[in-house]
Amino acid sequence: MSQDTDQTLELLKRVKRIEIKAKRLSNEVFAGEYHSAFRGRGMAFSEVREYALGDDIRDIDWNVTARYAHPHVKVFEEERQLTVMLLIDMSGSQDFGTQSETKKQLATEIAATIAVSAIQNNDKIGAILFTDKVEKYIPPKGGRKHILYIIRELLGFKPQSSATDIAVPLTTLRKVIKKCCTAFLISDFETDVQSFEKALSVVAPKHDLVAIRVYDRHDEELPSMGLVQMKDMESGESIWIDTSRSSVRKAFSDYHIQQLEGRKKLFGKFNVDFLELHTGEDYVPALVQLFKKRS
Incomplete structure (x- = not known):
């Protein structure tokens, strides 16, 4: 059996595992909350x-x-049928994870659960996979076969770029989806909020937008490990940092606290629901709470 065949079989197994878990969560937990939270927006x-x-x-x-x-x-x-769009960050920083999973794996599970919930409510689901450009656009459709295709792309897609530009999927959403839809923007948002504020100001009033930040605890907390070489997974640049110095760790933490406050302020300004989920965390309670809040 060739290596390509082995990789294909492993991918199909992963797709199946994701589908089974997402379907169980949708059936047991999200069905009612999804229906009341996102029904009738159009x-x-x-x-x-x-x-x-x-x-x-x-x-x-x-x-x-x-x-x-x-x-x-x-x-x-x-409207009886809703269109749901998944705007998913595929940049290099999504491959980072120090817990039991990477940010990309967490984002894939969340997206799959939302997709299964949408299909079970006879809604259409589509996706925009992005970095600093649109890597792939999947037009909204219904049916299990379409969901499996989206999950397969999330698991196996190899983006051409490693950088991030949040304005790109927002601008694309405005162009390709003319009627009001519910859109989930899933990213670690490791970028300046000013870079996508203008695009958000245009899209948020038209579409029902939900922003979900997936992150790793070490995105914003440095452990004390002495002199460490840190590499930016998007730019490829590396720098040496003395993590044993408390002032360095505090500056790192303070910067990310400021970034978080900036994101909250921006999304609040345009009435966009904002949720943060970190790797290794049970994301179900937080998602259910979000859905109930919107009911």
């Missing part, structure tokens, strides 16, 4: 009827009103 035009006392004047259809010389309003109803 509104579709249904019909035109005569204006009645108490109707919102902003819903008046002026063309029909002029035709019949009597006020008529547009009636909208909740």
